[in-house]
Amino acid sequence: xxxxxxxxxxxxxxxxxxxxxxxxxxxxxxxxxxxxxxxxxxxxxxxxxxxxxxxxxxxxxxxxxxxxxxxxxxxxxxxxxxxxxxxxxxxxxxxxxxxxxxxxxxxxxxxxxxxxxxxxxxxxxxxxxxxxxxxxxxxxxxxxxxxxxxxxxxxxxxxxxxxxxxx
Amino acid sequence: xxxxxxxxxxxxxxxxxxxxxxxxxxxxxxxxxxxxxxxxxxxxxxxxxxxxxxxxxxxxxxxxxxxxxxxxxxxxxxxxxxxxxxxxxxxxxxxxxxxxxxxxxxxxxxxxxxxxxxxxxxxxxxxxxxxxxxxxxxxxxxxxxxxxxxxxxxxxxxxxxxxxxxxxxxxxxxxxxxx
Numbered sequence: 428x429x430x431x432x433x434x435x436x437x438x439x440x441x442x443x444x445x446x447x448x449x450x451x452x453x454x455x456x457x458x459x460x461x462x463x464x465x466x467x468x469x470x471x472x473x474x475x476x477x478x479x480x481x482x483x484x485x486x487x488x489x490x491x492x493x494x495x496x497x498x499x500x501x502x503x504x505x506x507x508x509x510x511x512x513x514x515x516x517x518x519x520x521x522x523x524x525x526x527x528x529x530x531x532x533x534x535x536x537x538x539x540x541x542x543x544x545x546x547x548x549x550x551x552x553x554x555x556x557x558x559x560x561x562x563x564x565x566x567x568x569x570x571x572x573x574x575x576x577x578x579x580x581x582x583x584x585x586x587x588x589x590x591x592x593x594x
Numbered sequence: 595x596x597x598x599x600x601x602x603x604x605x606x607x608x609x610x611x612x613x614x615x616x617x618x619x620x621x622x623x624x625x626x627x628x629x630x631x632x633x634x635x636x637x638x639x640x641x642x643x644x645x646x647x648x649x650x651x652x653x654x655x656x657x658x659x660x661x662x663x664x665x666x667x668x669x670x671x672x673x674x675x676x677x678x679x680x681x682x683x684x685x686x687x688x689x690x691x692x693x694x695x696x697x698x699x700x701x702x703x704x705x706x707x708x709x710x711x712x713x714x715x716x717x718x719x720x721x722x723x724x725x726x727x728x729x730x731x732x733x734x735x736x737x738x739x740x741x742x743x744x745x746x747x748x749x750x751x752x753x754x755x756x757x758x759x760x761x762x763x764x765x766x767x768x769x770x771x772x773x
Binding site: 492494 | 609610611613614633635636637638639640641
């Protein structure tokens with residue numbers, strides 16, 4: 428049953444989605460010929476981001492000058508679909524997703540012989556600002572499809588603040 | 595000054611943001627007759643003036659109680675008050691307190707309290723100016739993963755001048771002392 432008390436940052440959903448899609452596609456381990464798509468996966472392979480619900484306002488405070496500060500979170504999955512996976516290949520897929528989570532958290536990941544650290548989150552508009560992006564799970568096998576492809580997934584939550592003056 | 599009325603709708607409570615304290619943030623030596631007023635309290639969620647009337651009650655041998663009071667000493671705490679480079683008020687106090695440790699200047703700050711809910715009109719709102727307030731930062735820091743805060747206590751003092759204030763659409767405050 429849905430929680431009737433959930434309040435969504437409706438206007439923020441599109442802003443956060445666009446920023447996350449841009450950020451995810453900067454992941455250094457993503458081959459240049461590939462792209463993480465939004466909510467769409469090829470039948471046999473692909474990588475995609477799926478929002479889990481909407482952007483939820485988890486806390487709201489008003490200051491004495493009349494400005495409102497909301498803390499919001501935007502949970503999402505990144506799915507990696509591939510077929511014909513051997514045991515070693517499955518492990519590589521899991522590591523790829525786990526490293527994506529680590530990179531989004533600001534930890535250093537190594538691709539080939541090069542180390543990469545994300546130094547800042549993308550700028551947002553309309554008074555919003557990313558605070559943290561953190562894994563909500565480790566990468567794991569999510570689904571085995573009828574064509575024997577496998578969907579591996581990692582759950583991630585972006586937290587951001589939204590400040591504005593309420594009338 | 596004649597009694598004032600509230601500018602808010604009868605039957606409605608008064609929004610908290612209609613009572614704002616402003617700090618004179620012009621540079622030291624700036625023109626005190628043409629100050630720049632910057633609001634105090636961005637990100638502060640709860641702050642109230644505390645009025646100490648030095649109340650003293652005594653009961654005589656006939657059982658009659660009498661109470662004396664003095665002009666109030668007004669204090670106000672802003673906690674937490676998070677550092678923000680775009681907040682002129684906190685920037686001024688940080689420079690005086692943390693960079694310079696200028697306790698003399700901290701004890702002589704010019705503060706204007708604007709009661710936006712009271713007055714003759716929204717262009718003539720009741721305001722009181724205290725020209726020598728003591729502003730005392732009580733800490734500097736915060737928890738890991740959080741932000742740096744610098745809570746302050748203000749004791750309103752110095753010459754008190756009442757008058758009216760207007761606030762432009764851009765937030766510029768103009769104070770006029772009552773005749």
